[in-house]
Structure formats: C-alpha cells, structure tokens
Amino acid sequence: MNNAVNFLIRSLTGKTIIRTIMVSYLIVNILLLLLLGLLSVRDSTTSLTKEITQSSYKMMEQAARGFSFNLEEATRPLALLAGHYSVHSMMNPGREMEVEGRIQHERNIADVAFGVSSLQSLVSDILLLGENGYVNNLDGRKSLRWDYPFIEQAWFKRAISGTPNKGFITLGLHKQDYYLGNNISKYNKPTLSIALPVKDYNRRPIGAVIANLDLERINGMFELNSYQNNESVFMIDNQQTIIVHKDVAAIGTKLDFADIELIYAGDSGSFVTELDGEETLVIFHPTAVQGWRMISTIPMSVISGQADSLRSKLIGFIYLCLLLNFLISILITIRISRPFGRFLSTLDKIGGDSIYVIANNYKYRELNMIGNKFKELVIRIETLVKQNYQSDIALKEVELKTLQSQINPHFLFNTLQLLQTEIVCGSTEESNQLVLSLSSLLRYSMKQSEETVELEQEIQNVRDYLYILNKKYDNRIDIEFRIPDESILKHGTIKLILQPLVENVFLHGFGENPQSAKITICVVGVKKGIMIAIKDNGRGIAKSRRQQLARQLNLRDFKPDGIGLFNVNQRIRLKFGADYGLKIRSKQGIFTTVYIVLPKA
Numbered sequence: 001m002n003n004a005v006n007f008l009i010r011s012l013t014g015k016t017i018i019r020t021i022m023v024s025y026l027i028v029n030i031l032l033l034l035l036l037g038l039l040s041v042r043d044s045t046t047s048l049t050k051e052i053t054q055s056s057y058k059m060m061e062q063a064a065r066g067f068s069f070n071l072e073e074a075t076r077p078l079a080l081l082a083g084h085y086s087v088h089s090m091m092n093p094g095r096e097m098e099v100e101g102r103i104q105h106e107r108n109i110a111d112v113a114f115g116v117s118s119l120q121s122l123v124s125d126i127l128l129l130g131e132n133g134y135v136n137n138l139d140g141r142k143s144l145r146w147d148y149p150f151i152e153q154a155w156f157k158r159a160i161s162g163t164p165n166k167g168f169i170t171l172g173l174h175k176q177d178y179y180l181g182n183n184i185s186k187y188n189k190p191t192l193s194i195a196l197p198v199k200d201y202n203r204r205p206i207g208a209v210i211a212n213l214d215l216e217r218i219n220g221m222f223e224l225n226s227y228q229n230n231e232s233v234f235m236i237d238n239q240q241t242i243i244v245h246k247d248v249a250a251i252g253t254k255l256d257f258a259d260i261e262l263i264y265a266g267d268s269g270s271f272v273t274e275l276d277g278e279e280t281l282v283i284f285h286p287t288a289v290q291g292w293r294m295i296s297t298i299p300m301s302v303i304s305g306q307a308d309s310l311r312s313k314l315i316g317f318i319y320l321c322l323l324l325n326f327l328i329s330i331l332i333t334i335r336i337s338r339p340f341g342r343f344l345s346t347l348d349k350i351g352g353d354s355i356y357v358i359a360n361n362y363k364y365r366e367l368n369m370i371g372n373k374f375k376e377l378v379i380r381i382e383t384l385v386k387q388n389y390q391s392d393i394a395l396k397e398v399e400l401k402t403l404q405s406q407i408n409p410h411f412l413f414n415t416l417q418l419l420q421t422e423i424v425c426g427s428t429e430e431s432n433q434l435v436l437s438l439s440s441l442l443r444y445s446m447k448q449s450e451e452t453v454e455l456e457q458e459i460q461n462v463r464d465y466l467y468i469l470n471k472k473y474d475n476r477i478d479i480e481f482r483i484p485d486e487s488i489l490k491h492g493t494i495k496l497i498l499q500p501l502v503e504n505v506f507l508h509g510f511g512e513n514p515q516s517a518k519i520t521i522c523v524v525g526v527k528k529g530i531m532i533a534i535k536d537n538g539r540g541i542a543k544s545r546r547q548q549l550a551r552q553l554n555l556r557d558f559k560p561d562g563i564g565l566f567n568v569n570q571r572i573r574l575k576f577g578a579d580y581g582l583k584i585r586s587k588q589g590i591f592t593t594v595y596i597v598l599p600k601a
Helices: 002-013 017-082 085-091 099-119 154-161 215-223 260-264 300-305 308-347 365-425 428-446 455-472 486-490 499-510 543-553 565-576
Strands: 123-130 135-137 169-175 190-199 205-213 232-236 242-244 269-275 278-286 293-299 452-454 478-482 492-494 518-525 530-536 581-587 591-598
Touching: 017 099, 017 123, 017 190, 017 205, 017 215, 017 232, 017 278, 017 293, 017 300, 017 308, 085 099, 085 123, 085 190, 085 205, 099 123, 099 135, 154 169, 154 190, 154 205, 190 215, 205 215, 215 232, 215 242, 260 293, 278 300, 293 300, 428 455, 452 455, 455 478, 455 486, 455 492, 455 499, 455 518, 486 518, 492 565, 499 518, 499 530, 499 565, 499 591, 543 565, 543 581, 565 581, 565 591
Parallel strands: 478 518
Antiparallel strands: 123 135, 123 205, 169 190, 190 205, 232 242, 232 293, 269 278, 278 293, 452 492, 518 530, 530 591, 581 591
C-alpha cells in the first residue's frame, strides 16, 4: 500500500501518463463547469442589459417628447415677436422715426416681452437684434452690454442667413459674454439658442429674434428619470459637440470614441464600447432637431455588478463540483497506478548484475507487451553501443579538424583585404601598428598544433582584429570590453571561436557604412561555467530569421552557406558537449546579442 502511495505521489509531481489522465479529467470537468457558469452570468447580464436599455429608451423618449413640446412652446414667442409690427419698425434700417414713435414701439415690445417671460419655462432670455444696431431683450436691455458687437457674431449671421427647420434656426452653443458682469446666472456661461429671422416687406432679413434656452432645465428633463446615479444623459449636435450636460465643464467639448459613427447610423439604438478606458453601454435617441442626439451612458461594471449574487452562488457550486471531481480522479488514478508501479519497479532492476529481466504479469496486456519488447531492446542497445563507441569518437575528431580548417581561410581573406585598405590610407605609425596586429592574428590562427588556448589569448586576438577593422572605419566604432574578473581569462577555450562572430557583426549588423555603431564584449562567470556576450546595436535580426537560425544551430548535419555561427557552435559542442554552445537574442532595428557558454576548462 505504501509503495502504491509513494508511486502515486511521484506520478503526480512529474510529467507522467497518470498525471496526464488525472489532469485531463479535471480540466475537462472544470472547463464544462466554467462554461456553464459563464453562460449563466452572460445570459443574466444580457437580460439585465436589455432591461436597462428598454428602460432608458422609454425615459429618453419621454424626455425627447418633453423637449420637443417645450421647443415648440419656445418658438411661439419667436414667431410672435418676429412678426410684430413694432419689431419690424425698430429694425427697419431705412425708416426715420420720431421719439414719440420709438417710445410707443418700445412699449409695445415690452408688453409682448412681459407676456413671454411670464409663460416660458425653457427660455432664459430672448434677444431682438437688428442689422441697423437695434438691441433689446426681455428685461429691456438692463442686463445687456450696450457696446457689444452683436451683428459681428457668427451666431447672429447664421440667424439672419439660415433656413428655418421645424419653424426655427438652430444656432448651437455660444457664450453669453454680452451680459453685464453682475448677472451671475448668465454672464459668460454657455447657452443653446434658436432663432427666427425678421424680414422686411421685400423678404430681406433685417434682423433676428433669438431665444436662449436654459441648459440646466433641459438637463433636468433628461436626468429626472435616469436609471441610476451612474447613468449620464446628455445631448450632442451633428458635430458631436456636447450641448447639454449636467457637468457644465463638459458642455462645448467634443464627444469622441471608437464607435461614435454608430450614433448617426440610425434613429435610435444601443451598443457597447470603451469610453474613458471603461467598457460602457451607450444608448442614443433622436430629438426634435435634425442631427441632435440624446445620449445615455451606463458603465457595464454597474450592470454586471447586479449579477454578483448569482456569481457567488455559482462559485460555491463550482467549488463543490471541483472537490467531487478531484476525489473521483484520485480513485481512478490509484487503480491505474498500481500496475504501472510494478512495471517501473521491474525496470529499475536493469543496470545491476544482469540486464535480462523476467517479465511479470502486470494485469494489463499492453504493459506485458511493453515489458517483453523493452527487454529485447536493451539487449540490442548494448550490442550497438559497443560497435559504435569507437567510430563515434573518431568521427568527432575528424569533424573538429574540418570545421577549424574552414574558419582559417575565411578569416585570412577578410583580414588581408582590410589591411590593404588601411596601409594605403593610413600614416606610417598606424600602418606599423596594423602590421603588428595582423602578424599577431596570423601567428595565432596558423598554429594548428594548439586547439585549446587560454581565454586571454582568444580575447587578445579579438582585440587585434577589432583594432584593424575599426581603423577601416576611421575609429567610428565604439568598442567596449567588460571583464569584471580578470582571473576568469586563465581558463581554457577553443581557438578562433570569437573572431567569426565579431566578423558577422560587421557583415550583417553594421554594413558597409556604420553610423553610431557600438559593440560590447562581456566575459562573466555563470553557473555552467563561462559566458561571453557579444552585443551590437546594428540592424538586428527579424523574428522569422532568428527562429530559423535557432533551429539550424540544433541540427548536427546542417550544411551552412558561411562558416560563422553554425561552425563555431558545432566546434564548441563537439569539444564540450550539447550543454554548451551559442544562443541568440535580437530585436530588429535595435540590437543583436550572441551568447557563448563554455565550461571552466
């Protein structure tokens, strides 16, 4: 029993068939339970969303009707004043009028204005503006600035030149900066205006009657029946500008989000979008003014939050089902694990005095067949190992010499070409140093008797190589060596593994005309041994090419076009084993880093 329990514990902590069966059983059941829960929550959230949407539709439809009714009421005094004889007389630019006549007309206008101000609830003020400079309002100009240039304003020009729609012209938002500063309720605050032009007997506009609407009262109509405090109801015009909102600071700002064009796609509707970084339900409805839309926004978090009670019960049910599934899976696993434990116990005897293991009855026919086949396989493997051991060692030695001989001619060709250019263009002192560096490089690479050298020699070889190459580019290459612990350079390594990698930096990373180029070589000790990092800020390697190189580095029989990365990697692996070699990291257009991992030899 204890053996079965121990085997069960080992099976569940490692990647085994038993663990796979148990985990698969649990995952399938968990996914089904989660799917059931998600569908339930989604359906409840969807139903709640529909209910809220319908409620908002009704509220917005009621508010739209109220707004339309009040707007029609507001147009009546406009029509009354625009058609009044005294208004025409005061705005007529070519008519001379005596003082008595002007006083009488002003009284007539004041009488009409008194009736308008006592009956209107949506209109905060009415302006009577003529092109001849005539200015009046409901309180007889007491609150207006006399020097304000009304006829120069864009909204006035629109009032006298626009075409009435539904009996009036919409002027949109503008600031009431024409009131005196002591009129706190109106001065410099935004207003929404409608207008009717006043025309003479030739049907030519001579002025306009403009009604300023009370935005707070309009907003109160929208907010009165809102769903919750989290719901925001406001109005926008056909330019997506907010014209009515409970937040005064939002009035005049432009509403902008990803799916805003859907608002104008139909008369009314709803959709879910991201607004101010939060998923939000947006509901829209038309108004009495063409192009104006009523908008209602409700955060989806408010809607989904109402399903919390259902979610908590569902989570409790899922926990209970998970516990039952876990217990059932353990029982099934124990029944399967016992014969596997016996089979593995038999396999553990291999490697003792004899490899011939007598097969037992493992209860399952498949395990019995595997046991017999495994015994035959072990015998064959023992024979093959003895036959191939010596031939494999000889093959590695041949490959090692072949790879090394491929690198030397490639390096020599590039170095001689660089030296030729520097001797022609350089000074005597620099040419002498180049010759010394080249001779050191050639002497180092041509010593075929030395395959293993100190890391210090390999680093010095790269220093000489970079010195020559940097002269070619007028010392424009920023070269940096980082070796925190100099004692690490006393360890042994393979000769000529760094130079081909540095050469690749210039061929593929910097190109023929390097600009702001930098190469950094870092040597540090790591857990496995020694790591050498060669980093450049060149072109980098595309992701697809980098993945292709990674696959090629792991292919033993791959035949590369060049002699750089692949051959260096193969030399290291042939010498030290598969745990060592090259790794590449790169980001196209930013950097490339080649890591060489070596043992401390």
